[in-house]
Amino acid sequence: MLRAVFIGLSENKSLRHFAESSAMGRRMSSRFAAGLEVKDAVAAAKKLNAMGATVSIDNLGENVTNAAEARESAKLYHDMLDELSKDGLKANISLKLTHMGLDVDPALCHDLVSELVDHAVKIDNFVxxxxxxxxxxxxxxxxxxxxxxxxxxxxxxxxxIQSYMRRAEADVEKLLSERIRIRLCKGAYKEPADIAFQQKSEVDANYVKLAKTLIKSGVYHGIATHDENIINELKQFAKAESIPASAFEFQMLYGVRRGLQEQLIKEGWGLRVYVPFGTEWYPYFMRRLAERPANALFIAKNMFRN
Incomplete structure (x- = not known):
């Protein structure tokens, strides 16, 4: 029930406007977002690199309404790639197609994203x-x-790929046929039962099944989860199959399970931390609470303590 509530809140435009324009809202978001500007994301990436983690940086935003906004979003990512290259950071970028204008002009979106991949190729990076x-x-x-x-x-x-989608296995097979790198997560949107598993046990079972397929594929993938039981099962699977830790990486979100992140690094497993930043943080923030409602209590305690 709480998951449904937070997903519903993520789509509330009035609450979003209030949260993203208020000091209190930005203070709440700081648990899961690195800040509002490129420099904030770069600073977070430097700290995580020093800890032994690699990084994926996302400028939060989606569903732009005109071509100018799409171009501005793309420009920021070009600036980010330049900063990452200049500082020699072990970090790549993550983006949403609707933030690049997919709803406005698919051809423009294709050009903008293709140019970003061209940029990434030149500096040996990844999108x-x-x-x-x-x-x-x-x-x-x-x-x-x-x-x-x-x-x-x-x-x-x-x-x-989101493991709660019933089509996920077929999508994985097609991507693997072209050796395309995959980030596997569980999914954080509200989807109907005919296209998505509704029970946590079903989502988890599909996740583990797909993760094992990816780990054995010979392509470098990201296994994105904070579930310690699943992580332990996959670590044991990799060892039993004689798959080296360098063959894949675990991925986690900025500000979530920091102790577990440090433990994985200490044990020699690859870890990439997803670092979001930007002013349009509200939908992302609510989806993180939907994934784990206990985070809401944690944030409330810290707000009152401070």
Whole structure:
């Protein structure tokens, strides 16, 4: 029930406007977002690199309404890639197609994202195309396949698969047939039962099944989860199959399970931390609470303590 409440709140425009424009809202968001500007994300990336983690940086935002906004979003990512290269950081970028104008002009979106992948290729970096709600699933995957086939782009652009989607296994098979790198997560949008598993046990079972397929694939993938039981099962699976820790990486969100992040690094497993930043943080913040409602209590305690 709480998950449904937080997902509903993530779509409330009035609350979003209040939260993103208020000092109290920004203070609450600081647990899960690095800050509002590029410099904040770069500073967070430096600290995480020093800890032994790699990073994926996302400028929060989605569903821009005009071409100018899409171009501005792309420009910020170009600036970010330049900063990452200049500072020699072990970090890549993650973006949403609707933030690049997919709803406004698909051709413009394709050009903007292709130019970003070109930039990433020049500096030996990587662009992760994030997954959004189910209306965008096929469009996003088609986009990734097309981008990956462009000469020079292979290995520099990847997709996200959500294990709660019933189609996920078939999508994984198709992506693997072209050796496209995948970030596997569980999913954080409200989807109907005919296209998505509704029970946590079903989502988890599909996640573990797909994760084992990815780990054995010979392609470098990201296994994104904070579930310690699943992580332990996958670590044991990798050891039993003689798969080296360097063959894949675990991925976690900025500000979530920091102790577990440090433990994985200490044990020699690859860890990438997803670092979001920007002024449009509210939907992301609410989806994080939907994934784990206990985070709401944690944040409230810290607000009162401070």
């Amino acid at each position: 992760r195309i994030d997954m959004e709600g189910s209306p965008y699933t096929q469009k996003t995957l088609d986009f990734v396949h097309e981008l990956h086939r462009i000469p020079g782009h292979s290995g520099h652009v990847g997709a996200v």
